[in-house]
Amino acid sequence: DAGVTQSPTHLIKTRGQQVTLRCSPKSGHDTVSWYQQALGQGPQFIFQYYEEEERQRGNFPDRFSGHQFPNYSSELNVNALLLGDSALYLCASSSVTYGYTFGSGTRLTVV
Amino acid sequence: EDQVTQSPEALRLQEGESSSLNCSYTVSGLRGLFWYRQDPGKGPEFLFTLYSAGEEKEKERLKATLTKKESFLHITAPKPEDSATYLCAGSNYGGSQGNLIFGKGTKLSVKP
Numbered sequence: 746d747a748g749v750t751q752s753p754t755h756l757i758k759t760r761g762q763q764v765t766l767r768c769s770p771k772s773g774h775d776t777v778s779w780y781q782q783a784l785g786q787g788p789q790f791i792f793q794y795y796e797e798e799e800r801q802r803g804n805f806p807d808r809f810s811g812h813q814f815p816n817y818s819s820e821l822n823v824n825a826l827l828l829g830d831s832a833l834y835l836c837a838s839s840s841v842t843y844g845y846t847f848g849s850g851t852r853l854t855v856v
Numbered sequence: 857e858d859q860v861t862q863s864p865e866a867l868r869l870q871e872g873e874s875s876s877l878n879c880s881y882t883v884s885g886l887r888g889l890f891w892y893r894q895d896p897g898k899g900p901e902f903l904f905t906l907y908s909a910g911e912e913k914e915k916e917r918l919k920a921t922l923t924k925k926e927s928f929l930h931i932t933a934p935k936p937e938d939s940a941t942y943l944c945a946g947s948n949y950g951g952s953q954g955n956l957i958f959g960k961g962t963k964l965s966v967k968p
Contacts, residue, residue: 749899778955778956780956780958785960787860787945787960787961788945788956788958789958790955793955801955803955835899837899837956846902847892847899847900847901847902848899849897850898
């Protein structure tokens with residue numbers, strides 16, 4: 746059974762550009778959450794999607810947006826990239842009966 | 857403000873030298889306290905969920921406990937393969953709802 750799949754694994758972007766990260770949840774999971782983890786820090790909650798709607802959002806600017814598709818997969822979009830957006834972006838899927846499962850993340854470097 | 861604080865930031869042990877990692881939390885209406893293991897460049901791997909004060913859970917050399925203010929991860933006779941960053945997180949939502957509030961983690965190194 747495949748776990749949470751994230752793509753791409755690594756990405757290098759230039760300041761001001763836009764980026765899209767993708768996540769396929771674990772089979773049986775209907776909820777997707779996104780986290781940002783800076784080097785040496787714990788993950789910080791960006792937002793959560795359920796039934797194709799943003800259910801909860803953390804303290805991140807509107808440059809961060811997302812989407813969930815009918816098959817429960819999700820995208821994270823970041824506009825107008827800043828150097829400070831460089832981080833490991835983690836996707837976690839879950840359901841009412843199952844706890845959170847994290848993917849291996851996408852390492853984003855902004856230069 | 858809900859907060860999770862882990863100590864120490866880093867811990868170096870000799871193989872077989874038991875120790876404990878601390879997680880202090882101020883999460884209003886805590887519904888669950890989670891422990892994860894994270895290897896470099898990887899996503900967090902689930903270890904335990906604790907729901908109420910006094911609860912304990914064990915897995916191999918690891919044992920997690922919960923009080924009303926803290927959680928401890930006890931590591932008994934650690935091996936080099938236990939080297940990783942251990943993350944603690946609290947949630948004030950039940951089930952799959954809501955966000956996890958993470959601490960910064962404790963980086964554990966176990967030397968042979």
